[in-house]
Amino acid sequence: MRNFLGSLMAAALLASGALAQPYIMMPDSTNNRIVTFDPFDGSVMNPNLFALAGGTPIHAMVVGNEIWVSEQGGDRVSRWSMTGTPLGQIGTAGLDNIRGMGLVAGTVYVTNAGTANGAPGNAVVMFDTNGNPMGSFTTTGLAPSPFGILAHQGGILVSSSSGNNDIHKFNLAGGSIGAFHNSTSLNFAEQMNYAADGNVLVAGFSSNNVVRLDVNTGALIESFAASGARGVIQLGNGNIMWTNGSGAHVFNVTTRTSSLVYSGGGRYLELVPEPMSLFGLGAGLALLARRRRKA
CATH class of the missing domain: 2.120.10.30 (TolB, C-terminal domain)
Structure with a gap:
């Protein structure tokens, strides 16, 4: 019975997609494909999830x-x-x-x-x-x-x-x-995203930067250089991923430097969370329970 319950839960989790890994996705407008990145450190997970x-x-x-x-x-x-x-x-x-x-x-x-x-x-x-x-x-x-x-x-x-x-x-x-x-600190604002501290990150294409704005007042808190910035998202390790026409970069908040992690036409960055579904979990449990009763 114990083995059955363990198998039941494992299969249900698989059915729900709970074991699938979250990722950040980005359209590459040069190569016309979806690219995925690790949401913790920004490393490339799949350079061609599918063609666009x-x-x-x-x-x-x-x-x-x-x-x-x-x-x-x-x-x-x-x-x-x-x-x-x-x-x-x-x-x-x-x-x-x-x-x-x-x-x-x-x-x-x-x-x-x-x-x-x-x-x-x-x-x-x-x-x-x-x-x-x-x-x-x-x-x-x-x-x-x-x-x-x-x-x-x-x-x-x-x-x-x-x-x-x-x-x-x-x-x-x-x-x-x-x-x-x-303000003059931001020019040609493109993607906005929430920082880990709850404030707002914005990619400035013509101001060549990423800015952090106060979530309540919109006042400038800080910025860093990011040439032709288009997309922006904060990573799980605290660093900030940003994109431009050359690809995707990671800004190290400690060294205050950016490194290119993917070459291509960088665009907006979107987190796809772990797809846990209670409906899927329940469906998986019910399905396996029915099979158990028939066995």
Whole structure:
């Protein structure tokens, strides 16, 4: 009986995906593929998880049990299984020159800058998690040429490649709350992510840096040099991974130096957590229990 229970739990954990390893994923827009990195130290795990369809991929993120990839040149969000089977697309109708995305409170927010294909210009376009359109809201004059989305204190932050605001805050329906950050220390803000201390990391493409901003006030705390920075995420060991047109780099917070860890077209970085599923665990247990009763 003891051996049976041990086998039961092990098989259930396998069924739930609990033994799968978390990873950071990044679209390589030069080689058109998904690359994965170790979330603790930033080392390359898989340089080619699966091939992408082109279209200048910017941001890959998990939506349900799919990976959605924004394509800046393709004017669409391509949809993939977790192992790279193509599942269709959102767009091109209603999207043009899209960049970063965010899944916040069950809504997928996609940054948009163009007007081709019936797209709304400088705006954030919204979809449900099945890909159905939910409207859009303009960012003109607030976050012109939007580039990234970050959930923030019940609303969202939208980064911008041009003024007036480097980062502007909106409520979830698109109403303006106000400027989060606007200074000469940050120029052409791309990806935003939370640091381990709860503050906000931002990749500055034209300011050639990564900045850390106070999560409540948006005030600058510190920065480090990062030429043409696009993506950013903090690693489990405390160092900071950032990307640019040359690839992915790791900034050592002790030595204050960066090292290239992957060569290619670096874009946004997204953590894919350990896929523990209580539903999967329960299903695995039930399945094995039925088999045991029949034996």
